[in-house]
Amino acid sequence: MADGRFEVRRKAGLRLWLSAAWLILLVIVALFAPYLAPKDPLEQDLFAGRLPPFWMQGADAAFLLGTDSLGRDVLSRIIFGTRIALTVAVISASLTCLVGAALGLLAGFYRGWADVVVSRFIDIWMAFPPVLFSILLIAVIGPGLFSIIAAIVVIDWTRFARVIRAEAMTQGAMDYVASARVAGRGRFGILLREILPNVLPIIVVLLTLEMGIAVIVEAILSFVNLSISTDDPTWGGMISEGRTSIHQAWWVLVFPLITLFLTVLSFSQLGEGLKNRFDPVLR
Amino acid sequence: MALFQTLILRVITTAVTLLGVAVIVFFVIRVVPGNPIAMMLPPGATAEDIANLTAIYGLDKSIPQQFLIWGAGVLGGDFGTSITLKQPVLELVLGRLPATLELSVLALVMAIVIGGAAALTGTRLRETRVEGGIDVAQGMALSVPDFLWGLVLILVFGVLVPVFQISGRVTPSLQLPFVSDFYLLESLLRLRFDLTLDLLSHMLLPALALAIPLAAIIGQLLKQSLKETMHLDYVTLARTQGYSEAKVIWSQALPNAILPTLTLVGVQFTFLIGGTVIIERLFSYEGLGNMAIDAVINRDLPLIQGIVILFAVIFTGVNLLVDLTYAALNPRLRHG
Numbered sequence: 053m054a055d056g057r058f059e060v061r062r063k064a065g066l067r068l069w070l071s072a073a074w075l076i077l078l079v080i081v082a083l084f085a086p087y088l089a090p091k092d093p094l095e096q097d098l099f100a101g102r103l104p105p106f107w108m109q110g111a112d113a114a115f116l117l118g119t120d121s122l123g124r125d126v127l128s129r130i131i132f133g134t135r136i137a138l139t140v141a142v143i144s145a146s147l148t149c150l151v152g153a154a155l156g157l158l159a160g161f162y163r164g165w166a167d168v169v170v171s172r173f174i175d176i177w178m179a180f181p182p183v184l185f186s187i188l189l190i191a192v193i194g195p196g197l198f199s200i201i202a203a204i205v206v207i208d209w210t211r212f213a214r215v216i217r218a219e220a221m222t223q224g225a226m227d228y229v230a231s232a233r234v235a236g237r238g239r240f241g242i243l244l245r246e247i248l249p250n251v252l253p254i255i256v257v258l259l260t261l262e263m264g265i266a267v268i269v270e271a272i273l274s275f276v277n278l279s280i281s282t283d284d285p286t287w288g289g290m291i292s293e294g295r296t297s298i299h300q301a302w303w304v305l306v307f308p309l310i311t312l313f314l315t316v317l318s319f320s321q322l323g324e325g326l327k328n329r330f331d332p333v334l335r
Numbered sequence: 336m337a338l339f340q341t342l343i344l345r346v347i348t349t350a351v352t353l354l355g356v357a358v359i360v361f362f363v364i365r366v367v368p369g370n371p372i373a374m375m376l377p378p379g380a381t382a383e384d385i386a387n388l389t390a391i392y393g394l395d396k397s398i399p400q401q402f403l404i405w406g407a408g409v410l411g412g413d414f415g416t417s418i419t420l421k422q423p424v425l426e427l428v429l430g431r432l433p434a435t436l437e438l439s440v441l442a443l444v445m446a447i448v449i450g451g452a453a454a455l456t457g458t459r460l461r462e463t464r465v466e467g468g469i470d471v472a473q474g475m476a477l478s479v480p481d482f483l484w485g486l487v488l489i490l491v492f493g494v495l496v497p498v499f500q501i502s503g504r505v506t507p508s509l510q511l512p513f514v515s516d517f518y519l520l521e522s523l524l525r526l527r528f529d530l531t532l533d534l535l536s537h538m539l540l541p542a543l544a545l546a547i548p549l550a551a552i553i554g555q556l557l558k559q560s561l562k563e564t565m566h567l568d569y570v571t572l573a574r575t576q577g578y579s580e581a582k583v584i585w586s587q588a589l590p591n592a593i594l595p596t597l598t599l600v601g602v603q604f605t606f607l608i609g610g611t612v613i614i615e616r617l618f619s620y621e622g623l624g625n626m627a628i629d630a631v632i633n634r635d636l637p638l639i640q641g642i643v644i645l646f647a648v649i650f651t652g653v654n655l656l657v658d659l660t661y662a663a664l665n666p667r668l669r670h671g
Contacts, residue, residue, distance in 0.1 A: 175348065176355035178654075179647040181609035184627050188639065191631045192366050268480055272613055275482075276628055291486065295617070298494055309486050313479060320478035 068325035071318035078315060082134040089128035090116065093285040097123035102301040118303040120293055126304060129285035130311055136286050137315065139197070140270045144204035145262040151205060152212025153255055159213065160220025161243050170213060177210045186269055190278045200273055204266050211265075212258055219251045253330035257323050264319030271312055287312045341662050349651045356647040357409075357640075361402050364636050392418065394636075405640070414644075415637035419630075424641035428623065432645065433516035434504055435615070435622035439608050441519070441538055442545035446607070447600065449546065450553030457554070458561040458584055469554070476551035481610045485544035485617045492540055500537040502619040509533060541618040545607050549600075556599055560592035567591075594664065601657030605650045 081088060091114075100123040104111050111118065117126040159170035186203045193199040223229065224247065232242050267287075274288025275295075287308045294305025389395045393404060408415060414424035457469045476484075493501035505511065505518060509530065513521045519538070522530040564570060565588055573587045574580070612624030619625070623642060630638040 172348075172351065172355070175352045176359065178605075179352050179356050179650045180643065181612050181624075181646045181650075183609065183612040184624070184631075184643065184646065187612075187628060187631050188360070188364065188643075191634070192363055264478075265480075268482060272482055275613075276616060276632075295486070295489070298489070302490070302494060305486070306490065309483070309490070313483055313487070316480070316483060317475065317478050321474070324474070324478070 065325075067321050071321040071325070074314055074318045075322065078134050078138060081131055082138045085131050085135055089125075089131040090114070091125035091128040093124065093128040093132040095124065099123065102297070102304075104301075105303050105307075117307050118301070120290070120301065120304045121297055124285075126290070126307055129290055130287065130308055132285040133287045133290065133308065134311075136197070136284065137267050137270060137312075140200055140204070141263040141266045141319075144201040144266045145259055147201065147205045148208045148262055148266075149212055149255060149259045152209035153216050153251075155209065156213040156216030157220050157243060157247065157251070160217035161224050161247055162239070163221075167217075170217065174210045174214055177207070180207075182207055183272060186273060187276060187278060190273055195278055200270055203273075204269050207269075208262060208265065211262065212255070215254060215258060216251055219254055220247055223247050223250050253326075257327045257330065260319055260323035260326060264316045264323070267312065267315055267319065338662055342659060345655055345658055349655055352651055353644070353647055357406070357644060358402070360640055360643045361405065362398060364639055365398050365401070392416075392637075405637075409644070414641040417630075417635055417638040419633045419635045420638070424637050427626070427638065428641050428645050430516055431621065431623045431626050434518070434620065435608070435611050435624060437517060437519045438538055438542055438615070438620065438622060439545070439604070439611055442542040442607055443549070443600075443604055445542055445546035446549035446553055450550035451557060453550070453554035454557035454561060455584060455589070457558045458565065458588070459581055461562065473551040473554050476547045477555075479548070481544045481548060481607075482613050482617065484547045485541065485614050488540045488544055489617070499540050501540060502537075504534070504537055504621045505530075506533050506537075537618075537620070541614045541620055544614055544617075545610050549603050549607055552603060553596060553600060557592065557596045560595055561588050564588040564592045598657060598661050601653060601660070605653050608646070608649060608653075 097119070100112060100115065100119050101121050103115050103119045103123075105118040105126075106113060106116050115125050115127070117130070119125055120129075155170050159167040185207050189203040189206060190199050193202060229242060229246055232246050237245070270286065271288030271291065274286040275292045277289075277292065290308040291305055291312070294301070294303075294308065298305055386395070393401060396404070405415060412425065414428070416422065417424050417427055420427060453469050453473065457466045460466055489501045492499045500506075511518070511530070512525065512527070515521050519531065519534050522528070522534060561584065565584075570583060570587050573583050578587075611622060612627060614620070615622040615624040616628050623645070627639070627642040627646075629635075630642060
């Protein structure tokens with residue numbers, strides 16, 4: 053039994069490290085994209101359209117992972133797409149976290165009318181299909197990097213608010229909060245010094261998970277052609293193009309899909325791994 | 336009495352939620368820059384033509400005025416007329432709803448079967464390599480959303496081993512004798528199993544994509560409750576009476592462990608329905624979600640409103656049903 057549990061922990065640790073390694077690799081790729089990409093991601097070469105990846109018949113060694121229908125280099129587009137994906141992930145997840153955590157703490161700790169208002173809005177938000185809501189918002193604000201980030205914040209703040217509200221309520225009822233109050237601390241001081249440090253682990257876990265969700269939302273919006281511009285290299289845009297030419301050029305779909313899959317999986321595994329690390333019962 | 340109060344309270348909050356959804360969607364889509372009326376007319380249309388048509392659709396009035404007119408219509412069952420398709424919104428939406436419902440329910444059934452089988456197998460073979468394997472597979476299934484599973488399934492079963500259809504709801508050349516829009520159900524009732532097979536070969540991959548994450552959630556929770564139940568006295572008693580381990584799990588542990596999973600399934604089902612929007616798009620499946628995306632792209636305001644409201648009604652309806660079922664089944668709440 054003891055050995056079995058140890059093995060489970062070691063495997064979980066391995067998954068955590070693999071996820072972290074993949075994400076660190078992505079950060080490096082995003083930072084040094086212009087030096088790593090063999091080609092200009094926007095450069096079209098209509099004579100080199102739909103070239104297969106290097107190991108197949110008829111490939112051109114200059115295009116390692118092949119080209120799309122306009123002759124653009126798939127590898128270079130994936131590399132530059134990393135920049136957009138990570139930018140969206142980090143900025144939108146942080147802002148979503150800030151808004152959602154603030155509202156969750158407000159509702160869960162102060163209760164009263166603040167809780168009534170926030171909870172009612174959460175109910176309304178839960179009645180929207182999120183994908184349709186995001187598409188609708190982008191149609192309203194117009195496409196672009198800023199719109200995607202804004203849409204994610206507007207839609208996903210409830211993910212943080214729901215969990216943190218419940219947690220703040222639990223923490224608020226605990227003895228240490230009562231004793232801090234007896235000691236003469238103000239409400240805001242208690243919120244900042246006592247409650248916040250105790251919900252911080254959950255916030256970190258949710259933040260990590262949200263980054264994975266943001267990457268997916270960006271891909272979905274690019275897929276329905278509402279993301280940035282069709283020219284800019286995004287993983288979702290590449291997948292969208294690859295879906296239409298799947299029988300002629302599968303590589304246009306497969307390579308960005310693998311990249312997206314591993315990225316989403318890594319964020320999620322990292323979040324779950326952190327959750328287990330923070331959980332005193334499992335530890 | 337307590338149950339009745341719960342019911343009234345829940346119905347009121349549901350109504351408030353729906354009103355909130357209606358207000359938000361109505362005002363948000365009216366901030367859209369593109370003019371849907373200008374898009375309907377040929378390029379040579381004069382400003383007067385545009386103004387006339389705008390008045391016909393009532394879009395020349397102030398937004399609060401438009402909301403009141405629309406709201407009054409909705410209460411009387413009139414959701415307006417689609418700008419691009421020029422048919423009553425209610426008719427269009429109800430025509431597409433059965434396709435989405437059939438897909439969602441098929442996905443739900445698949446999720447329950449796969450997740451249930453995984454939980455039962457994991458419990459029967461607990462603390463073996465099989466259980467470890469199921470846990471890892473479930474972890475992956477949970478980490479990746481339906482959209483990506485859909486793409487993976489398209490690649491594997493649509494292109495690599497092309498055994499299933501990856502686009503549409505039914506083969507277009509087939510003659511359909513149906514009178515309703517519930518194709519799958521009607522093909523079964525009419526014993527036209529050739530059509531059932533064709534429909535299923537189109538629906539299987541999108542339904543599976545929707546089912547995979549939910550199956551993992553069901554599998555995890557059910558296994559956890561089963562494991563807790565397996566230590567209880569009456570299970571040990573059944574075991575000492577000579578029942579086989581499989582029989583003990585199936586007939587003793589399962590009925591007692593299933594309630595938390597059932598509640599969870601209800602809530603998760605609304606997430607699954609929300610997922611149909613992008614999955615239908617991915618598989619060109621002619622349902623409500625696909626129509627919704629087209630409506631947004633075409634700036635078809637009345638149609639967008641109608642579809643969003645319908646989704647909201649389904650979501651809140653399912654949640655209401657779950658809460659009431661839970662209240663009715665849970666003795667503490669029933670007498671509380």
